[in-house]
Amino acid sequence: MNNLMPRNDLFLLLGFTAVVLTMPIWLAPFGAGYPDLLQRFMIFGIFAVGFNILFGLTGYLSFGHAAFFGVGSYAAVWSFKLLTLDAIPAMIFAVLISGLFALLIGFLCLRRSGIYFSILTLAFAQMSYNLAYSVLTPITNGETGLQLTINDPRVLDAAMGQGFAGQPVPTLLGQQMSGYAGFYFCAGFLILSFFIAQRIAGSPFGMMLKAIKSNQTRMQFTGFNTRPYALSAFVISGMYAGLAGALLAVTDPLAGAERMQWTASGEVVLMTILGGVGTLVGPVIGAWIIKYFENILSALNDNILARFWSFLPDGVADVVVKVTSKFVGDGWHLTLGLVFVIIVIFLPGGIMEGVRRLAALFRRSGSSSAKPSARTQPAE
Structure with a gap:
C-alpha cells in the first residue's frame, strides 16, 4: 500500500x-447533527476542495466559481426531468457539462493573470447569473427556478416501467436521497473528492x-508552456464545483439562478x-465553519x-x-466577519496554521521533557 500512497x-x-x-x-x-445541515457540510466541502486546486495549488484566484456550481445544479435537474430520477446519471451529466463550461471560460480568462484574471471570472459569473435569471428562462425557468414535476418525460424511467404517484424525488437504487441516506451519499463523494485532490x-x-x-514567469522564461496546466486545473476545479451543485440538486431538487450569484463565489x-x-483539510473545515454559522447562529x-444568559442578574x-443579539440571527455575518479578521491577523495561514x-x-x-536533566560535574 505504501507504494501506492505515502503512509x-x-x-x-x-x-x-x-x-x-x-x-x-x-x-x-x-x-x-441533523441531516440537512450535514448534507450542506459535505456539498460545500467538495466545492471548497475543488476551488483550492485552482487557488491553493495554482495561485489563480477566481471570483466566478458559482457559475459552475449553478450549471451543475441545472444539469442535474434536467437529467432528472428528461432521463431518470436516478442520481448517478445526473452526477455524471452535471460534471461533464460543468467541465465543458469551465473549459470555455478558462480558455478565455487564462489569457490574463492576477487581478485581471479574477475580474474576468467575476464578469463571466455575473453574465451567467443574468442569463439564467432572465435571458435563458426557457432553460432555467428564470427567477422561479427549475423544478421537478409529475409530467416530466423521464424517458429512461418510462422505458423501465417506473412510475411515481407523488412528487418525484431523486433516488439511488430506489432509496430516496433525503435524510441520513442523502448525507452518506454526499459524504461518499466528499471522501472521493478529497482522495482525488490528495x-x-x-x-x-x-x-x-x-x-x-x-x-x-520564471517557468515561462525557460520556455515552459504553463497554460495547459493552468487550464487543466481550472477545468478540474470547475468540475468539482459542478459536482457540488449536482449534489445540492440531488438533496434539494431545485435549481435557481441565485446559486450563481457573485456572493456564492x-x-x-x-x-x-x-x-x-x-x-487539503483546511478548505473543508472553513466550509463547515461558515455553514455552521449560517445555519446555527x-x-x-x-x-x-x-x-x-439567565444565570446572570436581571439587569446584566x-x-x-x-x-449579543447583534451578533446572531440576521447579524450572524458580523460574527463571521470578526472571526475572519482574527484568523487573518493572527493566523494568516488559516485554521490549519493554528493546528x-x-x-x-x-x-x-x-x-524537552524527554531530555535527561544535565548534571553539574564537580571540577577536578
Missing part, C-alpha cells in the same frame, strides 16, 4: 474518512501547479482562506439568548442579551 497520506485519508462518517454523532451536542497534490501534475503558483473564497489556502433569537442579563503551531508546541514540550 502520511494514507493516515490522513483514513482519519478524514472517520471524522466525516461519524459527524452525526460528534456534531449532535453542537446542534448540528493524489493530484502529490503527483507530478500537482508539482507543476505548485511551481506555477511559486513563479510562473465570494463565499467559497472565504471558506478556503479561513481554513487554510493550499492545504442565524437561528438564534432574543428568547434563546435570554434563556442562555438584559444588557448582555441586547449586545500546525499547536502541533509544533506539543512536539517541543515533549522533546
